[in-house]
Amino acid sequence: MSAIPEADPRIPVTVLTGFLGAGKTTLLNHVLTANHGQKIAVIVNEYGEVGIDNQLVVGADEEIFEMNNGCICCTVRGDLVRILNDLMDAKLGKSSGRTADFDRVLIETTGLADPAPVAQTFFLDEEIANSFKLDAIVTVVDAKHAEQHLDDGHEAQEQVAFADVLLVNKTDLVTEEELQKLEHRLHMMNPAAKLYRTHQSNIDIDRILGIGAFDLDKKLELDPDFLEEEDHDHDDEVMSVFFREERPLDLEKVERFLQAWLVEHGMDTFRYKGVLNIKGVKQRVVFQGIHMLFSSYPDRAWKQDEPRRSEFVVIGRNLDENWFAEQFAGCVAG
Known part of the structure; x- marks a missing residue:
């Protein structure tokens, strides 16, 4: 009998982003x-010279900390980490000075923020x-x-590309x-994200x-047919490519690939994740990354009733799909 894996003791963090006026604060409320x-515990990022860096209790259940010196991507190594x-x-x-009791953290970024540096904090800072x-x-x-x-x-575009969940809000206005048309465009940009329609940012919590979408602590939720159902027919620089290989891969070839x-496409690659x-x-080998930051680890053993195949999705700007396909095919074990 296999041992039951221990629960992850770390505090889960959800990053809430979206362009100005999209309804982030309404969702937060x-x-x-x-x-x-x-x-x-809520970390709110807004513009302004005067802010608070102390605890504000909302409903006696939430702790709010505010970062007040501009865009979160400029302060992520300072205020956010601190x-x-x-x-x-x-x-x-x-x-x-104080105590805090919380089960999870919610970070609301300013509408002008690139979410990448926020996510990178959880890779870079040990x-x-x-x-x-x-x-x-x-x-x-x-x-x-x-x-x-x-x-x-x-x-x-980057806020869409980095998303694990897309909430299409203000649906009553269109x-x-x-x-x-909008959902088709969003799907073309980020087919791996869950997409929900909302009115006044109302969504089941x-x-x-607690969906584990970024850590991939559950089976990677990819529907390959859904990802491949249509060709790209828009002009957005952000695109996605999906690959599947039924044959086993060679680990050394994968590492070289x-x-x-990362050398060729690291800065243009927003998100990538997959199972090899x-x-x-x-065991399945899970990998994921943000730009140049990459991690991989052996996951659970393959189940007898599941197909042993490699799948991954890449979301980025100006990606060369043919190059990726050629490189990925070259990783097949001899």
Whole structure:
């Protein structure tokens, strides 16, 4: 009998992003007032010279910490790391100034933020990585103005590309035809993300919290047929490529491929994740990354009733699909 894996003791973190006016604050308020029974520490990032760096209690169940010196991507090595460490110290009783009791953390970024540096914090900082785990990136999309935002700014495209969950909000302000057109565009940009329609950012909490979408601690939720159903027919620089290989892969070849990939495409690659079937390895090998940051690890053993195959999706800008296909095919074990 196999041993039951221990539960991950780290605090789950959800990053809430979306362009200006999409409905992030409305969603945050919805989460804080919902009857979910969880205590949530909230890190809010807004512009302004005057802010607070102390605890504000909302409903006696949430702790709010505010970063006040601009875009979160500019302060991620300072304020964000410091506040996360302060939170953990307060939770463990190591802080002389205050205590904090919370089950998870929710980070709301400013509408102009690129979510990549936020996510990278949980890879780069060892102390943070040991205490917190990135659960999911949730992006709120303004259905009324999304087309303009996506056409005009890289930030909006990157917020979509990095998302594990896309909430198409303000659906009452557009027609069904407009919604379907937008959803098609979002799907082409990030086919791996779960997509939900919302009105006033109202969504079941269990669809955005505790879903394990970023850590891949569950089986990678990819529907290959869904990913491949249509060709790219838009002009967005952000695109996705999906690959599947039924034959076992050679680990050394995969490592050489990944190194070449990061050198050639690292800065243009926003998100990538997948499951590999490596020859001679009884376990699935899970990998994921953000830009140049990459991690891989052996997962559970393959089940007898599941196909042993390799699958991965890459989301980025100006990706050369033919190059990826050629390199991936070259990883097949001899």
